[in-house]
Amino acid sequence: MATTIRDVAEAAGVSAMAVSKVLHGKGDNVRVGVETAETIRRVAQELQYHPNRLARSFRQQKTQTIGVVFSQFGRIGELDGYFTAFLNGVLSATLQSEYGLTICPNLVKSSVNGVINDGRFDGILWCKPDYSDLSAQAIERSEIPIVMMHAPDAEGPKVPRFCCDNPLGLRLAVEHLVELGHQQIVFVMDAANQSTSEGQERISGFETAMIARGVTLTDESVRYWTNPTEDFAQLMSSKAKPTAAITYSERLAVSILRQSEALGIRVPEDISVVGFDSTTYCETTRPRLTAISQPIEQMAFDATNILISNIDADQSASRAFLYPCGFDVRESTAAPRFR
Numbered sequence: 001m002a003t004t005i006r007d008v009a010e011a012a013g014v015s016a017m018a019v020s021k022v023l024h025g026k027g028d029n030v031r032v033g034v035e036t037a038e039t040i041r042r043v044a045q046e047l048q049y050h051p052n053r054l055a056r057s058f059r060q061q062k063t064q065t066i067g068v069v070f071s072q073f074g075r076i077g078e079l080d081g082y083f084t085a086f087l088n089g090v091l092s093a094t095l096q097s098e099y100g101l102t103i104c105p106n107l108v109k110s111s112v113n114g115v116i117n118d119g120r121f122d123g124i125l126w127c128k129p130d131y132s133d134l135s136a137q138a139i140e141r142s143e144i145p146i147v148m149m150h151a152p153d154a155e156g157p158k159v160p161r162f163c164c165d166n167p168l169g170l171r172l173a174v175e176h177l178v179e180l181g182h183q184q185i186v187f188v189m190d191a192a193n194q195s196t197s198e199g200q201e202r203i204s205g206f207e208t209a210m211i212a213r214g215v216t217l218t219d220e221s222v223r224y225w226t227n228p229t230e231d232f233a234q235l236m237s238s239k240a241k242p243t244a245a246i247t248y249s250e251r252l253a254v255s256i257l258r259q260s261e262a263l264g265i266r267v268p269e270d271i272s273v274v275g276f277d278s279t280t281y282c283e284t285t286r287p288r289l290t291a292i293s294q295p296i297e298q299m300a301f302d303a304t305n306i307l308i309s310n311i312d313a314d315q316s317a318s319r320a321f322l323y324p325c326g327f328d329v330r331e332s333t334a335a336p337r338f339r
Contacts, residue, residue, distance in 0.1 A: 003049040012036075012043040019044070065100045066090075066307060067121035070128065080250040081279030082296060089300025090125065097308050123311045125149060125303055130195045131157075145310035149303045150198045153320035160310070162303040162321045164294035166198060169325030170205035171212070173246045173274045173292050176327060178213045180335045182244040182272065185215060186235070188256075189248030191224040202248060202276075228255040236265055243271060243336035250277040250291060257285055257332065268334035278328045287331035295323050 005023075009016040014036060021030040022040045032040070068090065076083045094101055102121070123145040129135055139146055139157040151161040170187075177185055187206040193199040203222055210217050220240060225231040232255070235241060247253040253275030260267050267273055267287055275282065278293035302321065 003047045008040065008044050008047055008049050011047060012040050014040060063120060063122055064098050065102055065121055066094065067124045068101060068103045069124055069126045070103065079254045080277065081281030082250060082277050085279050085296040086300045089297035090304045093301050093304035093308065099308060123307045125307055128193065128196045128198055131197050132195065145307060147303050147307040149299060152197050152201045153322065158318035160306050160319050162299050163198065164323045165325050166201045167205035167208065169276065169292035169294065170202060170246070171209040172325065172327040174206065174209035174213055176329065176333065177244045177272060177274070178215060180333065182336055183215055184242040185210065185244045185246065186221055186223055186242045187246050188223045188225060188252060190252060191226045193248055194224050199248065206246060228252060229259055232256055232259045233263060236263065245271060246274040248276060250275040250279060250281065250289070253289055253291065254285055257289065267332050269337055272333040274333060282328070282330060290330045290333040291328055293326040293328050299323055
């Protein structure tokens with residue numbers, strides 16, 4: 001049977017209040033001498049006392065757990081470095097606190113039944129929200145703090161939001177390609193992210209940047225892929241095949257690099273490819289991937305710290321945090337062969 005505070009108190013010849021004061025810092029009105037405190041610590045160690053976190057959580061009505069919601073969660077470390085950078089940021093914040101972490105890729109689908117408020121989480125870090133009626137309703141009715149990441153400020157529930165400057169990133173990418181001489185440029189995204197608020201902002205940013213540089217937009221300028229392997233082969237076999245592609249994510253760009261190699265299509269000679277995220281993974285691809293950069297790890301770290309602060313202070317003030325994008329030129333972009 002587990003040792004309790006009362007067991008330690010009895011063995012040390014002191015009150016349970018004194019033990020709680022020394023071992024947990026509870027009880028501002030309780031005074032314990034230095035020698036008595038040392039005795040309590042020695043006895044606790046001898047009896048192998050460990051605090052019961054479950055009982056403590058029950059008393060405080062807290063689980064010390066943060067839920068991370070992703071509507072689209074991929075395999076970590078495969079085809080990109082996004083999730084590695086994201087989790088490094090979140091863990092850097094939680095390791096400084098007493099909070100644990102649970103990833104919930106399916107929570108969005110079941111939130112209408114009140115899963116968010118069922119007591120398993122103290123707060124939610126919601127990534128890539130789609131602002132659907134279901135998710136908006138869940139956020140609006142939430143009884144715990146929520147912070148959103150990859151959530152543009154233009155719309156959506158009024159909770160703290162963290163996002164990169166997507167229009168800036170797409171403008172940098174389009175300008176880079178146009179200056180190289182490209183005019184047939186497409187923006188490619190996976191269909192699953194088409195409904196997300198950030199997906200819509202990136203499409204808008206791409207179209208705005210193209211118009212600003214005088215590049216003709218067509219119905220084929222934005223592509224939504226469900227099967228990157230088949231969709232890329234179809235794209236490159238069409239009469240109006242592009243000379244450059246900007247992708248929604250690093251993962252999608254790396255998929256294009258791999259399919260190009262399999263099909264004998266040369267990058268950047270036959271098609272230039274630009275990714276989005278620019279993690280250290282881009283340095284390992286062949287060729288090294290040119291990409292729009294966003295500070296994923298810093299954004300995740302900041303978002304998690306704000307969430308923990310709001311949990312501890314029992315508040316959730318609305319504020320938008322916007323991070324600038326950069327652009328890292330590597331080897332996957334060059335002037336088109338035919339202009």
